[in-house]
Amino acid sequence: MDIASLSHGLIEVTTWQDRLLQWLERIYASPKMYQWSLGNPFTRWITKRRTQKIFDLMSGFVYSQVLLGCVRLDLFKMLHQRPLSLQQISLQTQLPAEALQRLLLSAVSLGLLEYRSHQRFGLGALGVPLAVHSGIGAMVEHNHLLYRDMEDPLAFLNNAWRGSMAEYWPYAHDAQAAERAAQEKFSRYSDLMASSQEFVVQEILGSYYFEEHRCVLDVGAGKGRFASELALHAKHLSIKLFDLPPVLELAKATFQSKGLIDRLDLCPGNFLHDPLPQGADLVTLVRVAHDHPDAVVQQLLQKIHDALPAGGTLLLAEPMANTYSQGVDGLTQTDAYFHFYLLAMGAGRLRTPEELMGMMRKAGFMGVEQVPNNMPIHAQILLGRKHKCLP
Numbered sequence: 249m250d251i252a253s254l255s256h257g258l259i260e261v262t263t264w265q266d267r268l269l270q271w272l273e274r275i276y277a278s279p280k281m282y283q284w285s286l287g288n289p290f291t292r293w294i295t296k297r298r299t300q301k302i303f304d305l306m307s308g309f310v311y312s313q314v315l316l317g318c319v320r321l322d323l324f325k326m327l328h329q330r331p332l333s334l335q336q337i338s339l340q341t342q343l344p345a346e347a348l349q350r351l352l353l354s355a356v357s358l359g360l361l362e363y364r365s366h367q368r369f370g371l372g373a374l375g376v377p378l379a380v381h382s383g384i385g386a387m388v389e390h391n392h393l394l395y396r397d398m399e400d401p402l403a404f405l406n407n408a409w410r411g412s413m414a415e416y417w418p419y420a421h422d423a424q425a426a427e428r429a430a431q432e433k434f435s436r437y438s439d440l441m442a443s444s445q446e447f448v449v450q451e452i453l454g455s456y457y458f459e460e461h462r463c464v465l466d467v468g469a470g471k472g473r474f475a476s477e478l479a480l481h482a483k484h485l486s487i488k489l490f491d492l493p494p495v496l497e498l499a500k501a502t503f504q505s506k507g508l509i510d511r512l513d514l515c516p517g518n519f520l521h522d523p524l525p526q527g528a529d530l531v532t533l534v535r536v537a538h539d540h541p542d543a544v545v546q547q548l549l550q551k552i553h554d555a556l557p558a559g560g561t562l563l564l565a566e567p568m569a570n571t572y573s574q575g576v577d578g579l580t581q582t583d584a585y586f587h588f589y590l591l592a593m594g595a596g597r598l599r600t601p602e603e604l605m606g607m608m609r610k611a612g613f614m615g616v617e618q619v620p621n622n623m624p625i626h627a628q629i630l631l632g633r634k635h636k637c638l639p
Contacts, residue, residue: 413589476502526556567586571600
């Protein structure tokens with residue numbers, strides 16, 4: 249069915265699911281049904297919940313700015329030490345108490361802060377992670393670039409690559425960035441990715457058994473956060489890193505600081521143009537595929553397959569989209585963030601596990617499977633193996 253047909257409404261409802269959803273849509277739109285649902289104790293909570301979710305969608309930007317304000321004032325670390333009164337916080341932040349009170353009360357309403365005794369403020373349940381995980385605050389600060397770009401969402405969709413986010417990672421739009429961009433540009437993004445990777449690293453290390461492997465090649469290694477943690481976790485492994493030369497200099501420093509340099513083999517290159525080094529029986533691809541368009545990812549998967557020995561394994565881990573059949577409940581709302589974040593960053597996109605597994609099979613991988621993990625909101629994990637019997 250082409251776009252012209254879609255625009256003229258020529259698609260007919262043919263499934264019982266479509267007919268049911270259209271019937272529910274008419275029910276939701278009925279003013280009488282709305283009033284009835286509010287008066288019925290068994291349905292009132294559904295209507296209230298839906299109304300609250302609509303309000304949250306409308307107010308989401310304000311919520312994010314409250315969070316950003318707290319991060320910039322370093323409130324979470326400040327209150328992690330001890331609860332403070334409005335006057336004490338005002339003195340430390342140099343903000344007028346009357347204005348600061350609005351921020352604090354807003355943060356309380358969002359669960360970031362909570363009331364304590366003697367009219368003091370302390371950390372709420374959602375504020376604790378921000379106090380102890382610096383990577384979360386770094387991403388909150390980084391996201392203000394995305395929100396600036398999305399001030400006019402339709403203009404952003406028409407030309408997403410001219411905004412502040414597109415300038416943040418030079419490689420996204422410049423295949424020769426390694427030769428042209430300053431080291432500082434690689435360093436700032438690599439630092440951000442390293443600081444925000446802690447949860448992804450723990451998901452991988454806690455979900456996959458590395459004992460069967462002897463050598464790992466981490467493609468798109470960045471600052472080496474994942475690879476260095478893997479080296480500490482599985483002490484029998486030798487580690488190869490493949491990335492742009494200026495990025496690998498950052499990774500080398502990470503390994504040196506952890507006393508792991510003797511297990512490291514640096515392999516500089518550009519996977520768009522260069523073959524991948526051989527010798528590893530496991531290749532890891534962590535938060536890399538979603539940064540690139542389909543053609544590049546397919547090419548990269550083929551190069552990984554070619555570089556692996558017979559029986560070698562690919563482990564791919566990154567945030568992934570939910571399938572249409574999963575609906576829009578629960579954690580699936582994170583898809584909206586990643587769809588726009590990846591558009592702003594470059595030419596990548598959020599893919600479902602099924603899409604990625606199909607691309608892996610196309611590259612020649614066998615036994616492609618998804619590894620269950622506890623927190624898929626951080627990343628989901630896929631495995632593919634190269635056939636043990638070469639043709």
